[in-house]
Structure formats: structure tokens, C-alpha cells
Amino acid sequence: MAFEGLADRLQNTIQKIKGKGKVTEQDVKEMTREVRLALLEADVNFKVVKDFIKKVKERAVGQEVMESLTPGQQVIKVVKEELTQLMGGDESKIAVADKPPTVIMMVGLQGAGKTTTTGKLANLLRKKYNRKPLLVAADVYRPAAIDQLETLGKQLNMPVYSEGTDANPVDIANKAMERAKEEHLDYVIIDTAGRLHVDNELMDELIQIKQNVNPDEVFLVVDSMTGQDAVNVAESFNEQLNISGVVLTKLDGDTRGGAALSIKAVTEKPIKFAGMGEKLDELEVFHPERMASRILGMGDVLSLIEKAQENVDEKRAKELEEKMRSASFTLDDFLEQMGQVKNMGPLDELIDMIPGANKMKGLKNVDFDEKQISHVEAIIQSMTVKERQDPSVINASRRKRIARGSGRSVSEVNRLLKQFEEMKKMMKQMTNSQQGKKGKKGKK
Numbered sequence: 316m317a318f319e320g321l322a323d324r325l326q327n328t329i330q331k332i333k334g335k336g337k338v339t340e341q342d343v344k345e346m347t348r349e350v351r352l353a354l355l356e357a358d359v360n361f362k363v364v365k366d367f368i369k370k371v372k373e374r375a376v377g378q379e380v381m382e383s384l385t386p387g388q389q390v391i392k393v394v395k396e397e398l399t400q401l402m403g404g405d406e407s408k409i410a411v412a413d414k415p416p417t418v419i420m421m422v423g424l425q426g427a428g429k430t431t432t433t434g435k436l437a438n439l440l441r442k443k444y445n446r447k448p449l450l451v452a453a454d455v456y457r458p459a460a461i462d463q464l465e466t467l468g469k470q471l472n473m474p475v476y477s478e479g480t481d482a483n484p485v486d487i488a489n490k491a492m493e494r495a496k497e498e499h500l501d502y503v504i505i506d507t508a509g510r511l512h513v514d515n516e517l518m519d520e521l522i523q524i525k526q527n528v529n530p531d532e533v534f535l536v537v538d539s540m541t542g543q544d545a546v547n548v549a550e551s552f553n554e555q556l557n558i559s560g561v562v563l564t565k566l567d568g569d570t571r572g573g574a575a576l577s578i579k580a581v582t583e584k585p586i587k588f589a590g591m592g593e594k595l596d597e598l599e600v601f602h603p604e605r606m607a608s609r610i611l612g613m614g615d616v617l618s619l620i621e622k623a624q625e626n627v628d629e630k631r632a633k634e635l636e637e638k639m640r641s642a643s644f645t646l647d648d649f650l651e652q653m654g655q656v657k658n659m660g661p662l663d664e665l666i667d668m669i670p671g672a673n674k675m676k677g678l679k680n681v682d683f684d685e686k687q688i689s690h691v692e693a694i695i696q697s698m699t700v701k702e703r704q705d706p707s708v709i710n711a712s713r714r715k716r717i718a719r720g721s722g723r724s725v726s727e728v729n730r731l732l733k734q735f736e737e738m739k740k741m742m743k744q745m746t747n748s749q750q751g752k753k754g755k756k757g758k759k
């Protein structure tokens with residue numbers, strides 16, 4: 316999970332100061348010392364840590380905290396604001412050229428996730444901004460990269476421009492631009508070649524492409540799990556190519572966060588997007604404030620709502636809620652609801668977005684095994700329509716049949732049916748108690 320190690324340490328530290336009615340200089344000193352260690356352990360660049368601590372210290376012993384009615388809370392606000400600044404402050408926008416197409420050049424080392432991100436970015440541009448992108452295969456040294464991009468194009472049902480491995484990348488880029496103009500496509504995303512290390516030959520080629528197509532954005536793709544190496548790579552690419560932004564990939568597996576917290580401060584270039592998984596819809600716009608909030612365990616309700624809006628049909632959700640209230644909720648409805656939640660992404664990441672969730676004992680360390688959900692789905696799908704509407708008809712022989720059909724055990728089928736019954740009972744109780752309350756209010 317993203318930033319797990321850092322988040323745990325920082326949250327423990329700020330928890331100590333949170334409730335304090337008075338914050339002394341000694342308190343601030345202790346807190347900043349722990350924050351400093353947590354950041355260094357998370358592999359944040361040491362100069363960046365030093366500056367960060369200095370700023371937090373100055374503000375934490377300053378007037379805004381001393382004069383506040385809740386000084387402990389105020390200190391945490393300071394930490395959050397400075398973390399947000401560290402990651403770039405406001406989220407940055409993606410360029411739109413005055414005259415289409417807008418050209419984005421993707422650069423980065425081999426294995427960073429450049430080709431995958433090219434596909435993800437095209438997908439995001441279409442889904443979120445309704446744009447029509449053209450993918451361009453300009454990595455002519457690695458035939459597999461061209462195939463990979465063509466496969467992504469097919470999956471996304473999007474055009475890919477490629478000329479195989481014999482053509483010159485600059486020519487490819489030029490011709491792709493012509494095609495985009497002819498076909499009124501509004502974004503051209505060029506997947507350039509990578510290498511295992513930064514070398515002059517690669518840089519020369521990238522500089523040539525850049526001078527030729529004059530891109531609106533040059534995005535450097537770096538693997539966040541490589542920590543300070545990612546920051547060094549960003550520095551070299553930026554020196555030579557003057558990049559416009561960074562895409563941090565594999566943040567889903569980055570427990571430390573060193574790259575995410577250092578890149579902006581070191582290169583002065585913003586992180587624009589974050590890769591949160593291998594799938595094509597797992598690229599997020601990078602919001603520094605929301606990220607800071609997640610790291611400090613304050614949740615990220617905005618992202619949660621956005622995910623829900625993208626994946627859940629609001630009208631249908633209301634209908635399901637109504638069914639729950641009236642206790643006419645069936646196993647079919649349960650299946651549908653599970654599907655909606657699953658679409659929103661890995662469950663442990665969703666839980667992280669709920670404020671305070673990581674402090675709830677019941678939720679902490681629960682293994683949200685996605686497989687379990689698939690098992691439940693398989694069991695329900697092996698039931699007949701009648702059984703799903705009215706589970707009381709499911710006798711022993713039906714249970715056996717369902718178990719066989721779903722490839723699960725009878726005891727799993729039993730467990731699911733029991734849980735479903737208990738859920739319905741609980742809903743009934745909740746509805747009754749709410750009605751009870753309403754009734755009492757009415758009498759007053």
C-alpha cells in the first residue's frame with residue numbers, strides 16, 4: 316500500500332501532540348525530531364528533510380499555534396500544509412495547445428512504466444476530459460514496446476501510429492502529427508525509447524525529437540519504488556530535456572514515499588499523475604493536498620466521492636438503499652452492490668481514504684482479500700433466480716449443488732447464507748430504530 320511505513324510513523328507522532336491544550340517548544344522539538352526520522356527513513360532527500368523541518372518548526376512555535384485555541388490541532392495543520400507544499404501545492408493542469416493536436420512526449424528509463432502509462436494517460440484523457448488521443452510508437456529499438464503499445468491501443472479501441480523498427484523516431488513523430496491533424500485527433504502521445512541507465516545517445520535522440528515536434532508537455536515517467544534513484548533520474552532528465560512534469564508509477568507498492576516527497580523540491584517540476592496499479596484505469600491525477608491528507612491518516616473523502624461517482628450509478632444506488640430499508644434486499648442486489656464496490660478499486664486503498672479508518676482496530680490489519688469477493692460472487696452466480704430472491708428455499712441438496720457449481724465448499728455456502736441473513740436482520744433493526752426515533756420526535 317502507498318506510503319504505509321511513513322504514514323504509520325507520522326500518524327503515531329502527530330497523535331501524541333494532537334490533543335494538547337498547550338504546545339511547548341520542547342513538544343515541538345520532540346515532534347519535529349520524530350518527523351525528521353520518519354522522513355529520512357522513508358528515503359526522502361536529506362536536504363529536503365532539513366528545509367521541511369525548519370519550516371514546520373518556525374511555524375509550530377509561531378503565533379498561529381500559540382494563539383490558537385487548539386494548539387495541538389494547529390500544529391498538525393501546519394505539518395499537513397507543509398507536506399502539501401512539499402509535493403507541489405496545488406494540483407497541476409495538463410496542457411491544451413491553442414491549435415490541436417496537443418503533443419505529449421513520454422520519456423523515462425526502461426521498466427519505469429512508460430508504455431503502460433502512455434496507454435493509461437490516453438484512457439484518462441478520453442474518460443475524464445473527453446479527448447481523442449493518438450498513441451505513437453517511437454521506441455524503435457525494442458520491438459516488444461511497439462507490440463505492447465499496439466495491444467494497448469486495441470484494448471482501449473484507440474488509434475496507434477507505428478512504422479515498425481526501421482523508421483527514424485523523428486520521422487515517426489512528424490508523420491504521426493500529420494495523421495492526427497487529418498483525423499482531427501486532439502492529443503498525440505509519443506512513447507519514446509528507454510534505456511537501463513541515462514546515457515548520452517538516448518538523451519541526444521530525445522532532444523532531437525523534442526526540437527522537432529515542439530511538445531506541449533514532456534512527461535518523465537519514474538518508478539516511485541526506486542526512491543532517491545528516481546529523484547536522481549528526474550534531475551538528469553530535467554537538466555537535459557527541461558521536462559514539464561513527472562508521472563510517478565507504482566505508487567501502489569511504494570511503502571516509503573521518498574520519491575513522491577522529494578521530486579518537486581529537487582527538480583522544481585510538479586508530479587502530475589500517479590500510477591496506482593497495472594490496470595489501464597489505475598492512473599490518478601496527483602493531488603498534493605489529498606496525498607498529504609492520506610499520509611497523515613486524515614482520509615481523502617474527495618477522491619472517494621469521485622471514485623464512487625465514476626463507478627456507481629447514483630439512481631441505482633438509491634434504489635438499493637430503499638430496498639435495504641424495506642428489507643426486500645436480495646442476493647442479486649448484494650451481488651450488484653459488490654460489483655460496484657469492486658469497480659472502485661482495491662478495498663484496502665478505499666479504506667485508506669476514509670478519515671480515521673486506519674485507527675479503527677477492526678479495520679486495521681484486516682486482510683481484504685479480493686479473491687474472497689470473487690468466491691462470494693461465484694457462489695451467488697451458481698444459484699437459480701428463485702434462490703437468489705428467496706434464500707429460504709435453499710435446502711441441503713441445493714447447498715451441495717451450489718457448492719459444486721461454484722467450486723467452493725458447502726461450509727462456505729452456509730457461511731454466506733448466514734451472513735446474508737444476519738445482514739438483513741441488522742438492516743431491519745436499523746430501519747426500526749430510525750423509525751422509532753422519528754416517531755418520538757413527532758410526538759414532541
Ligand code: GDP
Binds near residue numbers: 425426427565590
Ligand atoms: P517501460 O519499459 O517503461 O515502457 O515499462 P512498461 O510500461 O513495460 O512497464 C513495466 C512494468 O511495470 C509492467 O509490468 C507494468 O505492468 C508495470 N507498471 C507500470 N505502471 C505501474 C503502476 O502504476 N503500478 C504497478 N503495480 N505496476 C505498474
